[in-house]
Amino acid sequence: MKLGVLISGRGSNLQAIIDAVADGRIPAAIAVVISNRFGAAGLQRARDAGIDTLYLNPRDYPDRDAYDAAVAAALQARHVDLVCLAGFMRLVGPRLLDEFPNRILNIHPSLLPSFPGLDAQRQALEHGVQITGATVHLVTSELDGGPIVLQAAVPVLPGDTVESLSARVLVEEHRIYPEAIRIVLQGGWTLAARRFVRVAAS
Numbered sequence: 001m002k003l004g005v006l007i008s009g010r011g012s013n014l015q016a017i018i019d020a021v022a023d024g025r026i027p028a029a030i031a032v033v034i035s036n037r038f039g040a041a042g043l044q045r046a047r048d049a050g051i052d053t054l055y056l057n058p059r060d061y062p063d064r065d066a067y068d069a070a071v072a073a074a075l076q077a078r079h080v081d082l083v084c085l086a087g088f089m090r091l092v093g094p095r096l097l098d099e100f101p102n103r104i105l106n107i108h109p110s111l112l113p114s115f116p117g118l119d120a121q122r123q124a125l126e127h128g129v130q131i132t133g134a135t136v137h138l139v140t141s142e143l144d145g146g147p148i149v150l151q152a153a154v155p156v157l158p159g160d161t162v163e164s165l166s167a168r169v170l171v172e173e174h175r176i177y178p179e180a181i182r183i184v185l186q187g188g189w190t191l192a193a194r195r196f197v198r199v200a201a202s
């Protein structure tokens, strides 16, 4: 099985995936890491691990469709089975979604459906919730709204800042993202309306 990972920045979730591939927790190889930002630190993490990297500049394309078609073509050329968004700060449009139906995962730093979109940890803190967390979900046309594969809860502590809360959420992100990738690759699941349902292995 082959993974394609899409990033925009730091790449700590990418690193968690690289580590899980290296120690066999994810039964797959990372075929390519694609970034929409030239200076994304995650590109260096990929190079350090000997993984093929690609920078695709959105400004080189007339619109989202054209950009997404280029991303899809790069993934298909490498026979990618599962696409993992790991801090990829762009909406994924139909040109990419249709190429990988139910084959694109995203990690989001809240317990969805609470706090979709940007700055989820700040949203949680400002709302005053006492528990937040992380969610891995299948990507659909609804922003942060696809079927949920795995979640982990993180308590909000008195005195938390966006930074301290984000750091604890990130620990859970790095734990559940490789696990969710393993579950999706392994198969034995189905979708019942919007529920991700794991069925008993036959």
Ligand code: GRF
Pocket: 009, 010, 011, 012, 013, 014, 042, 086, 087, 088, 107, 108, 109, 173
């Ligand atoms: C993570 O918090 C992830 O949940 C969100 O963007 C951040 C990316 O961090 N989608 P990193 O680039 O994986 O370190």
